[in-house]
Amino acid sequence: MPRYNPATIEPKWQQFWEEHKTFATDRLPATEKRYVLDMFPYPSGDGLHVGHPEGYTATDIVCRYHRMRGRSVMHPMGYDAFGLPAEQHAKKTGTPPRETTEKNIANFRRQLKMLGFSYDWDRELATTDVAFFRWTQWIFLKLFDTWFDVEAQCGRPIDELPIPADVAAAGDEVVRRYQDEHRLAYQVEAPVNWCPKLGTVLSNEEVQGGISERGGHPVVRIPLRQWMLRITAYADRLLAGLDDVDWPESIKLLQRNWIGRSTGAEVDFFIGTSIGPDGRPPEADFAAWQTARRGKSFPAKEGDDVLRIYTTRPDTLFGATYMVIAPEHPLVDRLTSDEQRAAVTTYREQAARKSELDRTDLAKEKTGVFSGSSAINPVNGTAVPIWIADYVMMGYGTGAIMAVPAHDERDFEFAQQFDISIKAVVDPGGAVDADVRRAILAGEQVFTDHGTAVNSGSYDGLATAAFKKQITGDLATGGVARAAVNYKLRDWLFSRQHYWGEPFPILHELDADGQPTGLLRAIPADELPIDIPDMKMPETSESPEPPLEQAPEAWLYPVVDGVRYKRETNSMPQWAGSCWYYLRYLDPANDQQLVDPEVERAWMPVDLYVGGAEHAVLHLLYARFWHQVLFDHGLVSTREPFRRLVNQGMILGEAEFTGYQADGKEWISASRVKTSADGALLADGKTPVVSVTIDPDQVEKQGDGFVLKNENAIKVESRSFKMSKSRGNVVNPDEVVREYGADSLRLYEMFMGPLEATKPWSMSGVNGVRGFLDRVWRMIVDDRAESPTLNPAISDSPPDDEQNRVLHRTIKAVTEDIEALSFNTAISRMMEFTNFFTKQSERPRAAMDALVLLLSPFAPHIAEELWAALGHADTLAYEPWPEWDESALVEESMELPAQINGKVRSRITVPTDADRPALEAAARADARIAELLEGKTVVKVIVVPGRLVNFVVK
RNA sequence: GCGAGAGUGGCGGAAUUGGCAGACGCGCUGGACUUAGGAUCCAGUGGGGUAACCCGUGGGGGUUCGAGUCCCCCCUCUCGCACCA
Structure with a gap:
């Protein structure tokens, strides 16, 4: 048989698998199921990089292993194919995005097949397939048709939304607008992150410190009409669900921090309807307001006579020495005195401009301006001056805070800068040094931890936690506060100004003059899909107008039931398709349903999901959100989509x-x-x-x-550096396969180190594993013979005891290592096996068979070829996985270290089942130990059977 | 600044969770076979020392018969978050 030549055997087996549909999966699992999922790639023009095959090989090993264990395996692949590059390419060259995308997909498909992954290719999909995004649009309609019932913590159909009597009385149109305000998919006219260079709006997640995450272009905030998804409604569910999934703690923590739940209180500070000459509302008005509020429930919407703030520390209310409202706060105008108006106007302009720049640079120093007016602290009637500062953001809480400089670092910094008084109301007690405590109580140092209340009237002496509870209750009774929860998580800005994205299935009603009435019409589900119109890409423009505004009239202005509509011209973000693609794989050709419920119940949830950590927050949070909405509608059977998540580490360039x-x-x-x-x-x-x-x-x-x-x-x-074109250290999988073969690439990527670790590439390492495959080859076949011949050392006799021990030890180790996803050590074990058996002049066929099966998930092509050489007719893909025999592992004797004072001084050979006294005796009998113990006092003897013997001597 | 993770030979990495540190691979050294070797095979390879032995898992302390592993302090690197009241 010739030398190991992957260039001929790899394509041969790939063709075999394809022709025989070796890895096609039945509609329903026949045995215990395993759904093993890769994060599907964005098919870029550059093709696969070596990072892709890392995760893909890991999942492929798991799948091939489970098939051999008799399990029903679902292992699909597809393409996250919408994306800006195809659109930008279209603008430059006129090539339609679909054409570019399909070309890139073809290249990805070729590369994936070249690596021998055991996907069920009949389930392949791309988010850009019209038959796929039809259902993306369908899910959008579901989101549009859903409101969140806070009481039930559950999404429900919009026609179950209770309509308040006054709304119902105001007529159909008002009811429709009321419903629109409560949908999970809703529109806002809001300042958004507009990136002129990319020609699109970006989500908060896609903007890092004022520049776009992709491309690093400046982002400005401009008001635009946008679609939002009410992910915040699901914040608590998304938080709770994390407890039920087997994900890395670090990823869970990232998501928890991203959601950023905090509890505290909303408190109303009285500002009256007019500013008195002293800058504060008249005392009498405050008293009247207090009386009016007492005993009433806290109003859902603050009136215009109060400034509502959110705080997590209501126990520090007595320490509020000023207040801050965001520059965009609606009350800024009213709260600005005439004397301060010029300064405030200037400041607001500066703040607006500042947000266009990299804010992190300017975050060093706090800025702000006094409004000239004050609000009344409800706990003690004190007037508290109101400042306007951009360290308070409109987007969080109520956009207004009470500032307690003694107990908040940001407030402390601001107060020092503007010389505002600092009043300590929390005594750290013995938690800090005495002089630190003195400084804190004197307002010279900030203290943000819990402690004991001081300077807080009748609350003095209360511990922070008790105080919070008490005062929130007291203020609630007074009708001026309520317990409140806030999240860092924002609603999800869901529209983009792209041509190459899923169109929204939404029509805007036009009036007789062709102007939008503001009323929406969802396109009925049975009229989907709404395809992307064929059109010439507009010239590059930096205006935020979506390209679809220039779509053909016939597409843009449909008439339904005699009413003229304009289509929504925004499109969905790239995240949309990846939010649910894992469901479609299960039933990819279904044109009646998103997924057949029977199929969904049989395969979900995903048992193992492997992908890069860069998706820790966005993709995984968005997908969980959609999944929970689908769950609320009874469309999926599991609360969480991905039971187990593993992040593969990044592969860096050569050192x-x-x-x-x-x-x-x-x-x-x-x-x-x-x-x-x-x-x-x-x-x-x-x-x-x-x-x-x-x-x-x-x-x-x-x-x-x-x-x-x-x-x-x-x-x-x-x-080692991250691989990048500019550094020129990118490794191309095509070249590695050409030079060493796909099996070597797969094996090397698994051998580099733990799956989760960041690891540098090394071409000589690839060469090393190729050497291992060469040795395996020569261990089994005679590579100098002309015709296919087994190595003469292969024998039909059974393994001897030692061979059997090595064999079973290897089976056990490899099996356990695969279960633990510890592929690098599994490969080491097979190397040890090979090192051992190549030295054996008799290599029992049974042992060779077993090794080939163990190797097959890692290096399937060479394994199939060797399996055939060993005389087996069929593919090994469904051969039973080798089992180990514990009794074959036991050795009669073993070598143990004999220590004196914890240092290894000799080794003793003892029977494996020797008991403590026997071990001690054996150690004492050892010449070297006996010599060293001579004349010493043995204080203690530690004997750990199977481990060691240790004499503690003086 | 906050949060998370990680520091083991020249390099990638092992180490049944407190029990022989450095498995396996790369690289390197020597040898064999060769016209040749970027092929293959054999031997060696943490550092120091002729040796007995000593020193060694980022640094410093501690617990223990015994620490890469547990505890305290510090340093470095990587990745997140970044005024979230």
């Missing part, structure tokens, strides 16, 4: 040595080089230097770092 050179090519030691604030490389903080990649053989180890061989004083850095 590089970097040195630094000044102008004249003179080397500068890396220890002197720092990156300055603006990103420039400076030596000793002043001389500019450039970084130079150094050949590994110019470098040697010295101390705990590396230095130049020629100039030992020059330190160089050693590290």
